[in-house]
Amino acid sequence: IAGITQAPTSQILAAGRRMTLRCTQDMRHNAMYWYRQDLGLGLRLIHYSNTAGTTGKGEVPDGYSVSRANTDDFPLTLASAVPSQTSVYFCASSDSVAGGTDTQYFGPGTRLTVL
Amino acid sequence: GQNIDQPTEMTATEGAIVQINCTYQTSGFNGLFWYQQHAGEAPTFLSYNVLDGLEEKGRFSSFLSRSKGYSYLLLKELQMKDSASYLCAALDSNYQLIWGAGTKLIIKP
Numbered sequence: 001i002a003g004i005t006q007a008p009t010s011q012i013l014a015a016g017r018r019m020t021l022r023c024t025q026d027m028r029h030n031a032m033y034w035y036r037q038d039l040g041l042g043l044r045l046i047h048y049s050n051t052a053g054t055t056g057k058g059e060v061p062d063g064y065s066v067s068r069a070n071t072d073d074f075p076l077t078l079a080s081a082v083p084s085q086t087s088v089y090f091c092a093s094s095d096s097v098a099g100g101t102d103t104q105y106f107g108p109g110t111r112l113t114v115l
Numbered sequence: 116g117q118n119i120d121q122p123t124e125m126t127a128t129e130g131a132i133v134q135i136n137c138t139y140q141t142s143g144f145n146g147l148f149w150y151q152q153h154a155g156e157a158p159t160f161l162s163y164n165v166l167d168g169l170e171e172k173g174r175f176s177s178f179l180s181r182s183k184g185y186s187y188l189l190l191k192e193l194q195m196k197d198s199a200s201y202l203c204a205a206l207d208s209n210y211q212l213i214w215g216a217g218t219k220l221i222i223k224p
Contacts, residue, residue: 042119042214043158043202058211090157102210103148106157 002026004107006091012113013081021076021110023091031094032074033058033104034066036087043090049074081114088112117141119215121203126221127193135188135201135218143208149177149188150202152217158202161188190220198222 007022025032030051035043045058049068063085065077074093078085088111092104118140127133139147146165150158164170164179164186176189188201200217207213 040216042216043204043212044214045211048211102146102206103160103163104212105160108157 004091004093004105006089006107006110008110009108010111010113012115013078015082015114016080019078019081019112021078021089021091021112023074023076023107024072025074025091025093025105025107026072027093027095027105028071029093029095029105030071031096032068033092033094034064034074034076035090035092036060036085037090037109038087046076046089081112083114086112086114117205117207117213119203119205119213121201121215121218123216124219124221126223127190129193129195129222129224131193132189132191133193133220135190135203135220137186137188137203137215139184139186139203139205139213139215141205141207141213144181145206145208145210147177147179147186148202148204148206148212149186150204152200152202154199161201193222195222195224 004025033048034046044060046064047066049055052071088109090109091107094104121137149161152158162177169178174191179186200219202217203215204212
């Protein structure tokens with residue numbers, strides 16, 4: 001069982017280019033999340049999805065979009081990348097959103113540099 | 116606003132005990148998590164507290180006081196592999212996790 005996979009591992013991107021970060025989980029979790037992690041700051045939620053077919057905005061959604069066509073995949077798209085989007089991006093999943101321990105399990109991350 | 120505070124960095128000696136504190140202010144509260152993150156890796160789950168008191172898991176223990184908005188992670192018998200960042204996160208009334216910036220723990224021989 002792989003858990004959560006992310007691709008690519010790292011990417012250097014020219015400003016203005018479009019980029020999709022991929023995330024796939026094989027745990028059949030309902031909820032999935034995208035975070036960015038920047039030095040000196042906590043993980044910040046970009047978008048989330050409580051179940052296939054639904055998405056919601058997190059703390060820092062501007063410049064990003066997501067889709068959730070099925071349970072396993074949750075891609076994050078940067079329509080026109082800007083240097084401030086340079087960050088490490090983590091995808092996570094949890095079995096449910098409300099109730100219980102709601103532990104989130106994280107993918108290995110994508111290190112994105114926008115020049 | 117919602118806020119999580121934890122020290123930026125701590126240093127401890129191999130074999131010793133260290134306590135990492137976390138204070139939180141959230142709109143509603145549905146529990147507090149601790150995660151461990153080694154450099155260049157993903158965060159991994161350590162503990163979850165929703166009721167007041169101490170939860171022990173081997174060398175790691177986590178404490179919660181809801182009335183004080185306070186938690187700590189206690190690491191005993193420190194090993195070099197415990198060198199990592201420790202992230203505190205509170206689950207708010209909307210079941211969104213609010214994350215602290217993390218405490219970098221440096222273990223010296």
